[in-house]
Amino acid sequence: MELMDLVAPQKYNLTSEIDRFDSDRIALLWESEDGEKKTVTYHELIQKGKRFANVLNKLGIKKGDKIMTIVPRIIDAYVIYMGALRAGVAVIPGSEMLRSGDISFRINQGEAKAIITFKDYTEQVDAIQEDMPSLQYKISVAGETNGWMSMDQLMSESSDSFTTVDTNKDDMAFLTYTSGTSGTPKGVVHTHAWAYAHLRIAPKRWLNIKEGDTVWATAGPGWQKWIWSPFLSVLGKGVTGLVYCGRFHPEKQLQLLQDYKVNVLCCTPTEYRLMSKVDHLGKYDLSHLHTACSAGEALNRGVIDIFKDTFDIQLKDGYGQTESTLLIGTLVGRDIRIGSMGQPILDEFITIIDEDGHPVPEGVVGNIAVRRDFPALFKTYYQQPDRYKEVVIGDYFLTGDRASRDKDNYFWFQGRRDDVIISSGYTIGPTEVEDALLKHESVKDCAVVASPDAIRGNIVKAFVVLKEGYAPDASRVPELQKFVKKQTAPYKYPRAIEFVSELPKTVSGKIMRSTLRDLEIRRASEKKN
Template identity: 50%
Template sequence: MGYNFAFEVDKTARQTPDKTAVYCVREYGEIEQLSYDELRRRSNQLARALMTNGIHKGSRVLVLLPKGMEPYIVYLALLKTGATVMPGSEMLRSSDIRYRVHHAGATAVIAHHTLTGEVDDSRVDCPTLTHFYSVGSDVRGWTTLASLVRDVSDADLSMETEDSDIAFLSYTSGTTGGPKGVVHRYAWPREHLAVAGTYWFDAKPTDIAWATAGPGWAKWVWSPFVSILGNGATAFVYKGRFQPDTYLQLMQDHRVSLLCATPTEYRLMAKVRDISKYQIALRSACSAGEPLNREVIDTFARQFQITVRDGYGQTENSLLVGTLRDMEVRAGSMGKPFPGTRVSIVDDDGHPLAVGEIGHIAVHKTHPTLFQGYLDDEERTRRAYRGEWYVTGDKGRVDEDGYFWFEGRSDDIIISAGYTIGPFEVEDALVKHPKVAECAVVASPDAERGHIVKAFVILRNPDDAEDQNIVAELQEHVKRTTAPYKYPRAIVFVDSLPKTNSGKIRRIELRQMEESAAASFEG
C-alpha cells in the first residue's frame, strides 16, 4: 500500500484527538473550530458517502471552495477515496471551468453554493460531469454534502493507493494555449513534508499557523493543507477580505505564531502607519510568490523581532529554494536549495553555469517533488526540459555563497501579487469584446503588487478611446469573462503592436518598455 496523506493525518487524530486542527474566524468575529478527531470522522463520513455515490479511485473531482473548514474535510475525504483532486479558485468563470472539465475528463464537482452558477452555465457543454455536490445552502440540481452524509458511518476506511496514482491535478497558466494540467502523485505530500514542508515552513504541533493562500491554488496544498496538518499544528483560517490592519489585529488577538503570506500582503502590512501598536508574537514567518524587499524584512524585524524568510517554488514542484531557520538572510535573495536537492542555474542547453552568470533556474529530473508531467501533453512536458534539467521558466543567478537571486521571467508569464497569469488568457478575453480589434498583455512593474497586468489595445474604432468609460468597460468585461484577478489594471490604446516578420506579437518589446519606464521613474 502506498503513501496516502489523509491516513497520515488520521494517525495524528488518534494520538491527539482533542487538538484543534482548524481554527476559523469569520469576517465579523465568529469562531468555528474543528478538532483532529472531528476532522478524521467527518472526512471518513464524506469519503464513504462519495464512494457509495460513484466517486472512486481515479475519479477526477473539481473542487471550488472558498476559505473555511470545508476544504480540509473535502480534500481529505477525496484522498481517502483514491480520487484525484482538481483545485479550483473561487474566481474561476464558466469558460475556465469548461476548459478544466474537458481537459481532465472530470466526472464530479464539489462547489460552494455561491459558486454553482458558473458550473451550471457550463453543464450542457460538459457531458462527463455527472455528479454535482454543493456546500452550504440548497441549490436546485445539486446535492448538498450535508444531505449526502446523513446517516453515513464515520468509521475508518482503507483505500489502497499507489505512490504513482494522481493525487492532485492543478492548472497553471501558459504563455500560449490554455492552462496546463500539472500532475502530482500520491507520494508528493510525503516528499514535500520531508524538506520544504517542515524545515522552511517550520510548523510545530504547538503552533497556530496561518498560511494565507486560498483553496484552489497549489500554495494552499503546500502550506495550509499539507504542511500544517502534516506537522500536527493548528491551521488558522480567516474568511474575510485582506486588509493589512485587520491581519495584524487577527495575529494579535488569536496569538498566531507562524505566518506564511505573500510579499504583497507583507508590503501592505509594513506600510500601516500605527503598526507599532500591535503586539504580535510570531515565532516564525515566511513568504513566497515573488521577491521580498528589504523594507518589509527590516520593518518586521524592527517592530516584531521576527525575520521574514523568503522562498521560491512552483506549481510543478514544491518549494525549491528558501531561507531556512537560522540561515543568514540576504534581502532580495530566494535563499539556497534545500540539502540533498539539485537546483541549478543552466544555459539554454542545460549546462550548469558559473557563479554570477544569469541563466535558467532549473531542477534536476530526479528531484522528489517534481511533477510527473503536464496531463496529456507530452510536447509541453518535453519543452520544459533541457537535458536532465526541468527549466522553471524563470531566470536567476547564484552567488559565491550559494544564494539564489531572481532575475525575471524568461517567458511572458505575469506574476502579480502572487498570482500567476498567462497573457493569452487575458488577451483572449479582451478580443471577445466587440470594440477590441487586437491586443497584447504584459507585466508592468508595480510598487505594491510586484507587477500588474497591463494591456496594449487596438480598438476597432479609434474614436472609442475618447470615451471616458472605455477602460472600466473593458476591465469589467475581462472580469466577467475570466477569473477577476486576471483583469488588466492598466490599459493603453495604441495604433499598432510590435511584431515579428511572421506576424507574432513581440511582447518582449512591450515588457522592456515598461521596465525602462519604471527604472526612469525610480531614477
C-alpha cells in the first residue's frame, strides 16, 4: 500500500464515509441486558446525527469546539459522535468508570464546552467542586436530570436537515485521554485524516470485515478502541454492528454470537479466557464466525487452542495504542506464530529501534517505533508539547513497548520500555515471568517488577494475588519459584514474592507496574536510611 493511499483529501469530514451507506441497510442491532431489542438503519442513524448537529449549533457549539461525552453502549452514543463530527466539533470520550476528578481534568484540560452524560452518571459531574470555566452546558442522555438539559427534548425540537461542516483533514476529530501509568492523563489529538487512514488499514488487514458481515466489537464508548472498531470500522464499512448493553457473562456472549450469527468478533483476552472455561462449550454454534480478533494484552496459548479445537476458529492477536490504529497483529492471509505479536500492519512504517533511533537487526530487543509520517498516528498531545517530545526519537514515535523481530518480521513482545528488568546483566521482560506464574493453579493475578538489590542491581519481584481457597503460607513462595523455573529460563524466576489482595490498575484495567516499582525503590531507600 502506497503512502498516498492513506492520505485524506484536504477537505474531508469522516462522516462522509458513513453517508455513502445512507439507506435502509441495517446499521445496528441493539440488545439490552433485559432483552429489549432495537434495529437501526443507516438512514435513521444519519438523520438522528443531523438532528444532534443542529442541537449543538443552536447552543452555539460549532466548528473547532469540543464536547465530552460519557455514555454506555447505547444508540445515542453513535448519534452524539456522528452529530458532533458532522458539525466540526471534536469529541472527548469518557468512561463511566471515571470519577469527579477525572472528569473535571478532562473538561478543563480539553476546554470542553459541553458534557453529554447518561442520566445514571450525572452525579459524578454534579459532585465536581473546582471551577470549569469552559463548560457551558450539561446535557442528560436517556432521561431527565435536575439541572441538566435533556438530549431527548433538544432532539425533538431540532431539524434533521443539516449541511456537513466544511472541515479540513487536519481538524481535530477526537481528543482521547490515555489512562496512563504515571502523571496526569495525556490528551491524544486525532484528526479527521487519522480516521481516513484507519479505515483503509484495520478493517481490511486485521478485522477482515467483508460486505454483508455482522460485526461485534465489544469495546465501550469511553475508549479509543470503541472509535476504532464499533464506530469507524463498522459504520465506515457499511456493515451491521451488534451492540450489547449489559454486564459480561460468558454464556450470554456465546449465545449472542450464535443467535445473531456474528461473522466478526473483536473482544478482550479476558472475555476469550472466560468463554473458554464454559462447560460444554461445543454446544454453541459459531459456524458463522469467520474472524475472531483480540486486543489489549497477549492471548494465552491455552485459550487459543481451546477455540481452535472446539470451533476451528483461530484467535488473532492485535496490538495498537490510543495514539495509533492497529500497528501489529495476526494479519489476514498470514501464518500465525503462537506467542508472537504478529507482523506490522504496514512494514515500512513500523519497526524496532535502539536508543539512538536506528533500526536493530533481527533477534535484538529494542523499542517498538512508528514513523512519524504514518497517517494513522496521532498529531500531538493536546497542550503538552514537552510530553510529545519525550516519546520521539528522530523520525520515530516510541510506543513505550519493547520487542524483537525474527527473519520474517514477526514481532515478539518483551515488555514495557520502563518495565524491563536488568538483573546481574540479564535483560528480563516481566511478561514472560507473569505468564509463567499465571499458569499455576493458585495464582489469580500478578505483576512483576524490578526490585533494587545491592548485589545484582535489581532482582525480579512478583506481586501475587492468590485465588480464593489458597493461603499465602510459608511453603507457597518456594512452590511458585520452583514452578516458574520449569516454565521459563531459571534466571528469570522471581527471587522475591509478595502476596497482595489486589494490584494497582488504571481505569482501563492495565496494571500500573510503575506504582509497584516506585514502592520497591522507596522501600530500598528506607532500608539504607
